[in-house]
Each structure stands twice: as structure tokens, then as C-alpha cells.
Amino acid sequence: MNALLPVPPGPAIEPPLALLAELTHRCPLQCPYCANPLEMERAANELDTAAWLRVLDEAAALGVLQVHFSGGEPTARKDLLELVRRAAAGGLYSNLITSGVTLDPAALAALAEAGLDHVQLSFQDADATQADRIGGYRRGHTRKLEVARQIRDAGLPLTANFVVHRQNLERLPEMLALGEEIGASRIEIAHVQYYGWALVNRAALMPSRAQLERANEAVAEARERLRGRITIDYVVPDYYAARPKACMGGWARRIINITPAGLALPCHAAETLPGFQWPSVRAASLGAIWQDDPGFNRYRGTSWMPEPCRSCDQREVDWGGCRCQALAMTGDAGATDPACALSPHHFMMADAVADADTVAEGPAPALVYRRIRTAALVR
Amino acid sequence: MTEGMTGEGAAVPAFNRGFRLRHDPVRQAWVVLAPERLFLLDEPAVEVLKLVDGARTVPDIVDSLAVKFDAPRETIAADVAAMLQDLVVKGAIRL
């Protein structure tokens, strides 16, 4: 008996389920795998409070059920409480995706009171020294441990998020133990996705196959041990999989992403795709954008697909994979994701894996850190 | 595991923090909202979950449903136990 059904695929334009609200690109940390674009938005260009409140109302009316407040660091916005309150008023399930270092008991109590449903706290490692090196923030890890306790004390459920890569994957068992120790009800192990900052750093971050196998075993063991107590979300990284992931649950099917400056995107990396004029929520309603915007419709469904996707029985499972990855690797955003073994470009993934295996024992290349001023340099 | 995992006894099921049952007027469906996920519910699950309030015991829930659906108590009890067990494993409720 299965009381919880996965959401079934439905007809054409269903309303989005989730709103990813990137409130700001400001962040005290500098992770070299940050998913933010290389050109980050400055505070002066950010949407104002009134615009975000309207977006939240429109989202609720459109059928959005969950809102993820993210960034950058969403707590850098002074109006965060007001936004959380409005989300709650519209029945939206609200999730705060935070690095935690700016939070304290008073702020957390206020957020809980405003109706926040859940907090996702990111960790860079289980080892404090390594974590602070990756995050580029002194004593950040210690601070996060305190904040994790404060989140629980405020009565908020907690997800511990670990982004894993070559330089910390060995400590996955310690990360799982840490998540358990701080009372997380969910642990998310996310492999770095290689676009934006992470693609710049791919050689320094990509794990070897041997590392990955040990990691998979550690997750399987922990899942068994923590069954019914802690949910562990873990996905094998694209480079080592035979099939791609359903990016964002399919292009413009589940999620609408709003950037700090108010552009609406079907995926948080869609700004890397050339030839699109992304619509602004300053000029159009969320509903109109979702239904009619040509960019949203560009890769929606299956009719845009080339072979081998077009005639593949997986086409409504993975929706052809990730457009941004297809572009980054093949030069064509409309190609089958090279993560798929059926893609004629799959060898590029295999080559990157082979490289990762050869360099795995040597010293890791230097990391390029996410800072507003380095952005000009990597271009 | 606790005695309540068998589904009966005096266990009082309750939603775990971060899990919320809600009616979605746009899709005209009941959903459970959870961190980074969302579940559509089949009809029996909706009937059970509407009664999960952190106060009713499992036998209370079975009694209500047996009356409401005019069905044998044992059948309902078995269904409810299996469903609650599934929801416990998925982290949505505790017993």
C-alpha cells in the first residue's frame, strides 16, 4: 500500500509547484561551487519589498505550494520576515535556504513566529578547518553548529545540506554523523553541479570513481541505519550516471525561479543560455510568464526534443536532462544532455571522469573563489 | 522500534514537524507539504490524515472510519496500520 503517490505527469501547462525566490546574491561566504551566475547582481538592482510581496501573492494564486527563500544569503534582506509572513498568509510552505552564519536565536524565533516551515542549513564539510577553507569564512563551521542548535530550539525542522566534491567526499560518513548529531530530520548530500562557478573549478572538485563508490556505500549504510528517523536525499552525480536527471523536474514544469533583479527563469542557471530574453516580474505577472513566455515554452514538454530523446521511452521521465549542461558541453542547449549514455556527446563526460581518476591522487588544482571581484577575471 | 509501529495499541499519530496537510484549491487535491518534497494523496490516505491531529489514537481513527464507511473494523484497521507504517517510514508522521 502506498499512501503517498509521486506526483504523476499530467497534460500540458500545469501550474508550477514551487517558487525559488533568490532574494539576493549577497553572501558572507564564497563557495567555489556556488550556483549563482558568474556575474552577480548588486544590491541596488534587487527587487524591492512590494514587488516580492506581489510575486508571492501571484505565486499562491497560480498554484505554487512551496517557496524556497534562497540567495546568496536570504537573511541579508531586511524584509525577509515580511516575505515569510506573506508566504504563510497565502498558505505557501516556506523554506529558508541559508548558510546560517548571520542567524541568532532572536531572528529564528521571529522567523518561526512569522510562519516559516523549515530551514535548510548548508555545511561545507564535517571538518571545521576544511569547511572554513572551502567557504572562505573564518569560524563559519563552528558558528553553523551553534545555529543548528538554535534552529532546533526555535522549533523549526532542519535539513542539513552538504555539497560534496573531491576535496571532502572522504568525510561523507562524518557528515552523515554530524547531521544526525545536530538533530536534522533530513540530510541532503548534493554533488556539485558543473556549471557557473563549479565548471570553472571542475578539475579541482570532481571526485574519482573510487571515491564515489565509497560514498555510495556510506549513504546506503546510513539510509538503512536511519530509516524512518532521518531522510537522506542523495543523487549520484551526472558524470557517473548512465541517465541524466530530470532537471528541475523538467523544463518549466514544476519550478519557477526568480532572480534577485526580478527575472523569471525556468531554472536557476538558465541565464547562461544564449539567445533568451528572460521576462521580468516587474513587467508581467507570474501567471502570464508561466503560460506564455517563449523562453519557458522553448524546452517545455517533448516536442522540442532531438533524437535520441524524441523516440526514447524515458522522455517523460528525465525530460532530456539539463539544458545548461547540454549547452556547456556540446555548445547546443537543445541537444540531449551528455550525461545520458545515449547522447553522441556522452564521451565528454567519460573523458572528464577519466581525467578525474588520473588527477585523483595528485594535488588538487587551486580553487577560484566566488567573489564579486573575481567574476571579471574568470570570464 | 516502538510498540506503536504495529499500528494499533494506544499510539497517537501526529505529523512530524515540517510536514503539513493542505487542500490545494488550484489542483483540487489534498497534498502533504514537506521539506523539498510534496506528496499527492490517494483518497483513503486523505481520510486517514484528516484524522491525524496528535490527539486521536489509532483505534479512535479506525472507529471513525469504520462508522464513516460502514466497513468491517478489522479491514479498516489493517489498511490504516499499513498506511501509517508507510507514512512513518517516509518521515511524515510519528506514532
Ligand code: SF4
Ligand atoms: S535519450 Fe533523452 S530521453 Fe532518453 S534517457 Fe537519454 S536523455 Fe533521457
Ligand code: SF4
Ligand atoms: S537546466 Fe541544468 S543547470 Fe539548469 S537547473 Fe536544470 S539541471 Fe540545473
